[in-house]
Amino acid sequence: MGFPSELALATRNEGKIREILQICADWPVRWAMAREIEGGPEHRAATWPEVQETGQSYLENALLKARAAARGAGVPAVADDSGIEVDALGGEPGPRSARFAGPQATDAQNLRLLIERISDVPDSLRTARYRCVAACAWPGGREVWAEGLCEGRLILEPRGSGGFGYDPIFVPQREPHRTMAELPPEEKNAISHRGGALRSLGERLRADP
Numbered sequence: 072m073g074f075p076s077e078l079a080l081a082t083r084n085e086g087k088i089r090e091i092l093q094i095c096a097d098w099p100v101r102w103a104m105a106r107e108i109e110g111g112p113e114h115r116a117a118t119w120p121e122v123q124e125t126g127q128s129y130l131e132n133a134l135l136k137a138r139a140a141a142r143g144a145g146v147p148a149v150a151d152d153s154g155i156e157v158d159a160l161g162g163e164p165g166p167r168s169a170r171f172a173g174p175q176a177t178d179a180q181n182l183r184l185l186i187e188r189i190s191d192v193p194d195s196l197r198t199a200r201y202r203c204v205a206a207c208a209w210p211g212g213r214e215v216w217a218e219g220l221c222e223g224r225l226i227l228e229p230r231g232s233g234g235f236g237y238d239p240i241f242v243p244q245r246e247p248h249r250t251m252a253e254l255p256p257e258e259k260n261a262i263s264h265r266g267g268a269l270r271s272l273g274e275r276l277r278a279d280p
Contacts, residue, residue, distance in 0.1 A: 119143025
């Protein structure tokens, strides 16, 4: 059976949209999007309600978004939820990463708060990881998902202009001299939590009986 012929992409986050379409460029699907994309892949406009991320885990939030988009677009929908887990903060902010500095916080505000919270933590103890769960939900109720991790450490001085979120202070283990924000998109996607989760999800969809 393989991939559905059409998938709704259940996010309005510009950074996520860009990354997901790059990571999933080889998926043989037509995308249903909540906005128009200039120069993007073949797609159609679709609508679904804004979803409050009220889940207590990445999986719960990913499924909330995927289910809403699947109902609204009338086709299977892909959503992800991700966050950064800082060991010195007991795993925070985790699923609250996008709202770390408040419900309407910007990336810059979240980043600034995290730097403040770890400013007294020794470099050797500033270990962290990005975690992502990517899920696909069908209008009829079927659901599959996959998880991806990217281990690394945090620095106190932001570097780089790429990526989004906490990327300017996250140095991945596999690229120990550059932050995520300093990596070209293809290099970041090859090692990122989102890349790992979506590639694993793609394998599950490709093997779908």
